[in-house]
Amino acid sequence: MAYQVGMQEDSIVRKGPWLEEEDKRLATFVTVMGERRWDSIARVSGLRRSGKSCRLRWLNYLRPDLKRGRMTTEEERTILQLQEQWGNKWSKIARSLPGRTDNEIKNYWRTHLRKKVQEQKQEVSQEERTNAASTSTRSNEKTKFEHHDVLDIEDTSKDSVDGVHELRNNALLASSPYEISLLDWISSSNQTSPKQQQAQNCFFGSSSTDAEIMLNYCPGSPWEI
DNA sequence: AAGCATACCAACCGCAGTGAT
DNA sequence: AATCACTGCGGTTGGTATGCT
Incomplete structure (x- = not known):
């Protein structure tokens, strides 16, 4: 190993x-x-x-000041917002999330959020094409991508997995040298x-x-x- | 039960920036 | 001004756990 x-x-x-x-x-x-x-x-x-x-x-x-456990909805929202604003400036984003590391945020983005954002953007562009084809009067409608839309996407498939992760995180916390x-x-x-x-x-x-x-x-x- | 696929995350690598000499 | 050592950053890799067939 x-x-x-x-x-x-x-x-x-x-x-x-x-x-x-x-x-x-x-x-x-x-x-x-x-x-x-x-x-x-x-x-x-x-x-x-x-x-x-x-x-x-x-x-x-x-x-010692590291936060453990799952990202909160608020943290997730912040990551999405700042990632769109600054791009992959993970250390910069991490400064806005006390207790979270750039590595943690980067991993979280790659495994949880990136796919959601891409799917959301695809949906939006698909919608745009449909709208453009159907009517010209509606072409100026707001189609801007919103972060909370992404957060609202249901992802029930990961619930059981996250439960295990929580257990794992608790175990990690318990065995931390900072006990x-x-x-x-x-x-x-x-x-x-x-x-x-x-x-x-x-x-x-x-x-x-x-x-x-x-x-x-x-x-x-x-x-x- | 076994093998394969996928998700997650800790750790590594290469490069660029910065300060000291 | 040049060089070197150190630090920080972002991308990538590899091991492990879990889910699926």
């Missing part, structure tokens, strides 16, 4: 789906180092991922609790070098060994 490329053992870059442990480790380091210098985060964290991959994982999945506040762990006390100890082992157990580097970014933290 996950595959690797590289010539030397220590330069191998992992690709493919992220493991829970990798998520936790990344979240910890981003919390400490900030959402910048992704190459440094990738290097310092000991994650065998590219900086680019780390950034993407954080922005699209780990960020446990990493920030709290780092900033709370000088005493390392059993849970903190467990995480410490998880993150740093195999590499004292990582722990030492971490301490440089977070002096006096409970991670001190």
Whole structure:
């Protein structure tokens, strides 16, 4: 599944789906180092991922302010409106939808909305041709495409599927690394609790070098060994 | 039950923009 | 001014779940 490329053992870059442990480790380091210098985060964290991959994982999945679950009708409306207005400027559109990522919006557009819009436009042009043929007096009628028309299209076929997705999303939420506040762990006390100890082992157990580097970014933290 | 088709979405890739040196 | 590293963006790919025959 996950595959690797590289010539030397220590330069191998992992690709493919992220493991829970990798998520936790990344979240910890981003919390400490900030959402910048992704190459440094990738290097310092000991994650065998590219900086680019780390950034993407954080922005699209780990960020604490992300909204989960289905798009609301209001959000769907906004996407349709802004997509028509700005085109495929997904990051720009995402700024109008707090908690949603450009990737999420892009995927949603491609899988849910694009087809609907195309069908709607086809219907409109078909209607235009019919109207033009039948009478010239009605040729100036409003034929502009309206977003709410698209939203009103019934799509009963996806109901059962969406139910499953909701379950999946809930499961995802429940297993999010943010169930446990990493920030709290780092900033709370000088005493390392059993849970903190467990995480410490998880993150740093195999590499004292990582722990030492971490301490440089977070002096006096409970991670001190 | 098995195989195929489709939908969904996480992750990757290439390119362009930007700032630092 | 040129170069390099980093970041952000949009398009695309591939794996998995689900539905259909």
